[in-house]
Amino acid sequence: MARAYSQDLRDRVIDAALAGVPARQAAVRFGVGIATAIVWVRRARDTGERRARAQGQPRRSKLEPHRAFLLGLIEATDDITLVEMQERLAAERGLRASVGTIWTFLDRCDMTVKKRPLMQRSRVGPMS
Numbered sequence: 450m451a452r453a454y455s456q457d458l459r460d461r462v463i464d465a466a467l468a469g470v471p472a473r474q475a476a477v478r479f480g481v482g483i484a485t486a487i488v489w490v491r492r493a494r495d496t497g498e499r500r501a502r503a504q505g506q507p508r509r510s511k512l513e514p515h516r517a518f519l520l521g522l523i524e525a526t527d528d529i530t531l532v533e534m535q536e537r538l539a540a541e542r543g544l545r546a547s548v549g550t551i552w553t554f555l556d557r558c559d560m561t562v563k564k565r566p567l568m569q570r571s572r573v574g575p576m577s
Contacts, residue, residue: 453501454481459489463499466490512554515542519551523560 458479465475466486476486492498512519515538522529522537531548538544538551555561 459499462486463489463493510554512546518542
């Protein structure tokens, strides 16, 4: 992913354009894209905003609207498996979600649902 331009460069492009240099010429002079410079200058003229805006999308999960349902499943049956949660989501909510999606959602909720199979205890006898 590309990095944002420095604030200093933004300010120089905007200052040049506000001083009367066309945004296209300011873009060429400072080595930024023409469309980028036009957007910066327009935003500075309209709102006075000069800072870079946040990039990307906020992290969200399709399971967020079903948070209460999933946490209720865990509360009702504390030994429920991720596969059982997946099956209940499909049956009762009509929602298909992978086990990995459910695990990630629960991890973000600071919930751990780790199951270990019951193992026979090893017998430690006297040393011979």
